[in-house]
Amino acid sequence: MSLALVATSHSPLLHHVELAPDVSAELENAFEQARTFVREFDPDIVVNFGPDHYNGFFYRLMPPFCIGYSAESIGDYGSQAGRLDVPEELARELAEYVLDKGIDLAVSLDMQVDHGAVQPMEILYGDITAKPLVPVFLNSVAPPFTPLSRVRLLGEAIGRFLATRDEKVLLIASGGLSHDPPVPRLATATPDQRSMLLGDGGPLSPDARAARQQRVIDAAREFAAGTATIQDLAPEWDKELLRILASGDLSPLDAWTPEEMTRTAGNSSHEVRTWIAAYAALGAAGPYAVQYSYYRPIRELIAGFGLTTALPA
Numbered sequence: 001m002s003l004a005l006v007a008t009s010h011s012p013l014l015h016h017v018e019l020a021p022d023v024s025a026e027l028e029n030a031f032e033q034a035r036t037f038v039r040e041f042d043p044d045i046v047v048n049f050g051p052d053h054y055n056g057f058f059y060r061l062m063p064p065f066c067i068g069y070s071a072e073s074i075g076d077y078g079s080q081a082g083r084l085d086v087p088e089e090l091a092r093e094l095a096e097y098v099l100d101k102g103i104d105l106a107v108s109l110d111m112q113v114d115h116g117a118v119q120p121m122e123i124l125y126g127d128i129t130a131k132p133l134v135p136v137f138l139n140s141v142a143p144p145f146t147p148l149s150r151v152r153l154l155g156e157a158i159g160r161f162l163a164t165r166d167e168k169v170l171l172i173a174s175g176g177l178s179h180d181p182p183v184p185r186l187a188t189a190t191p192d193q194r195s196m197l198l199g200d201g202g203p204l205s206p207d208a209r210a211a212r213q214q215r216v217i218d219a220a221r222e223f224a225a226g227t228a229t230i231q232d233l234a235p236e237w238d239k240e241l242l243r244i245l246a247s248g249d250l251s252p253l254d255a256w257t258p259e260e261m262t263r264t265a266g267n268s269s270h271e272v273r274t275w276i277a278a279y280a281a282l283g284a285a286g287p288y289a290v291q292y293s294y295y296r297p298i299r300e301l302i303a304g305f306g307l308t309t310a311l312p313a
């Protein structure tokens, strides 16, 4: 067994807004560093820690964690649609192992995933089917949230399972860091939004999807112009998180409450759960060292944008 990790923010706005040329070049350099890293590691399989934004998981039944035995990307914001190459047998063995260690999770025989799960594969490989991939969903937008200690334990159990395997495994985490894009929320939902959040009515109509995406694109333009009402990015919180993840000791995160995360870093800051799980998985196999670390708060993307790579030390 050997492990490697790429954790990166995602933002569908990458393809829908203009960035200053220097920021764009800097970001492209970060992506290129990650591409070189995965090319050199040359994984056999990917374990992909991703959130969802009410495209595959709804309040009709919202699990904290779910492993997909089979999965399909819905293709929102122009992301690549279609089935992922999920090794079903491995996904099942992983889910059984994690449950056996006392970490409750759901399984899906047909997981639907959105940009939040697939964008790193698009950035790294230009193809979401480039590697066999086991999708691990962590609820990161739909309160109530499980404590971070449970996220850490999920990651550790996955890391221990992977330590028993022969494959070279790339751990991918997707999301965060601080950010507060205008994703509909149950607490403030209109009746129509509430029905959408429940998952009633099936897939959004093309018009409804276009309207939903345009609302986020408009919010990003306003946020960059300084006129949006969404919560500001929290660079100090982001840097503290990156410091803790790089330290190899994730236990300080057990004291971070979901409420405080939301208050300080925004409703979608919970996407950092994917990073915590992936780093915990890497750490379960032994000491690690961060190889590359990029961070910049990018209002045009509505993201405290981070990208790190890490390897066993």
Ligand SMILES: O=C(O)CCc1cccc(O)c1O
Pocket (backbone or CB within 6 Å): 010, 011, 012, 013, 053, 116, 175, 176, 179, 181, 183, 212, 213, 216, 268, 271, 301, 302, 303
């Ligand atoms: O439309 C949505 O559901 C949210 C889109 C979105 C925007 C900025 C950063 C993100 O992480 C993100 O997911």
Ligand SMILES: [Fe+2]
Pocket (backbone or CB within 6 Å): 010, 051, 053, 116, 175, 176, 268, 271
């Ligand atoms: Fe997201």
